[in-house]
Amino acid sequence: MRDGGRKGSVRVHRGRTAVAEQSAREAAPPQSPPGGPQPPRVPTVIVDGLHVVYRVYGSGTGRGNATAAFRRLLLRQQAPTVQTVHAVKGVTFTAYRGEAIGIIGSNGSGKSTLLKAIAGLLPAERGRVYTDGQPSLLGVNAALMNDLTGATNVILGGLAMGMSQEEIQQRYQGIVDFSGINDKDDFISLPMRTYSSGMAARLRFSIAAAKNHDVLLIDEALATGDLAFQKRSEERIRELRKEAGTVFLVSHSNNAIRDTCDRVLWIEKGELLMDGPTDDVVKAYESHSDGPGPADPGPPGPAG
Numbered sequence: 001m002r003d004g005g006r007k008g009s010v011r012v013h014r015g016r017t018a019v020a021e022q023s024a025r026e027a028a029p030p031q032s033p034p035g036g037p038q039p040p041r042v043p044t045v046i047v048d049g050l051h052v053v054y055r056v057y058g059s060g061t062g063r064g065n066a067t068a069a070f071r072r073l074l075l076r077q078q079a080p081t082v083q084t085v086h087a088v089k090g091v092t093f094t095a096y097r098g099e100a101i102g103i104i105g106s107n108g109s110g111k112s113t114l115l116k117a118i119a120g121l122l123p124a125e126r127g128r129v130y131t132d133g134q135p136s137l138l139g140v141n142a143a144l145m146n147d148l149t150g151a152t153n154v155i156l157g158g159l160a161m162g163m164s165q166e167e168i169q170q171r172y173q174g175i176v177d178f179s180g181i182n183d184k185d186d187f188i189s190l191p192m193r194t195y196s197s198g199m200a201a202r203l204r205f206s207i208a209a210a211k212n213h214d215v216l217l218i219d220e221a222l223a224t225g226d227l228a229f230q231k232r233s234e235e236r237i238r239e240l241r242k243e244a245g246t247v248f249l250v251s252h253s254n255n256a257i258r259d260t261c262d263r264v265l266w267i268e269k270g271e272l273l274m275d276g277p278t279d280d281v282v283k284a285y286e287s288h289s290d291g292p293g294p295a296d297p298g299p300p301g302p303a304g
């Protein structure tokens with residue numbers, strides 16, 4: 001496991017209470033079932049009793065700016081209220097190399113928050129996240145520069161992912177072809193602000209998918225492309241899995257989850273309701289949300 005990019009160590013996002021030894025025990029590969037030796041399963045992500053809490057300062061009071069803070073200092077008033085949103089509550093699981101894991105749940109249930117915490121972009125309030133290798137979060141909001149051309153963004157994105165200039169040069173055409181951006185015209189030479197949201201999402205996915213990731217976290221990326229692109233990206237996710245990485249996919253498309261993932265985590269109100277084979281979990285989720293379509297019972301609101 002890796003620590004901040006160094007090979008051979010553990011990268012840990014630490015909360016306050018969890019004990020490293022306990023998680024190391026959880027990481028131990030399960031016993032081989034009777035009937036023949038199985039290759040050992042290698043854990044890539046261990047989430048141990050993870051809690052994530054957002055704090056919204058001065059929410060709804062209109063007292064959150066610098067002038068108001070100065071005024072409070074002068075008048076010796078109390079600090080503005082802080083509202084907390086307990087978005088992930090005690091989630092625990094271990095992911096193994098070669099797995100593609102879907103994360104499903106209704107709007108506001110904590111899926112994106114969980115992904116960001118695995119990526120190390122949000123701190124744990126309690127609990128820990130261990131990752132083997134560098135996790136890469138590919139979200140529909142992943143930062144590319146809107147005023148720069150698609151071509152420049154391919155180069156910058158590649159450099160940001162740690163690719164060398166030679167690697168980028170070798171893979172440039174493949175990335176552009178995979179994205180399908182230039183299928184109708186020379187859009188890759190135009191600034192990204194001229195792209196539709198689907199085109200921009202396709203380019204983001206194509207840049208990220210050009211590299212083999214230790215742990216690839218995908219937030220709804222598949223839902224944004226057209227049908228042909230969805231098929232291509234599903235295929236690429238399968239390849240990434242074969243190349244020994246672990247893929248997490250957050251999606252409201254149960255079909256994309258079925259086609260891509262062999263294991264699913266169902267999160268509701270920040271809690272892990274179910275963790276198991278795709279068919280079992282998606283079926284339970286569909287019957288809970290009363291139908292095979294995307295579930296949307298509305299945001300649950302701030303939780304405590």
Ligand SMILES: Nc1ncnc2c1ncn2[C@@H]1O[C@H](COP(=O)(O)OP(=O)(O)OP(=O)(O)O)[C@@H](O)[C@H]1O
Pocket residue numbers: 054055056085086087105106107108109110111112113114299300301302303
């Ligand atoms: N930056 C933030 N500040 C405060 N609260 C937040 C923030 N981001 C998310 N939340 C809250 O955390 C909870 C979980 O949100 P999250 O985006 O993780 O859910 P989700 O399952 O990914 O939702 P969706 O399916 O709608 O994308 C929600 O109650 C949301 O309002």
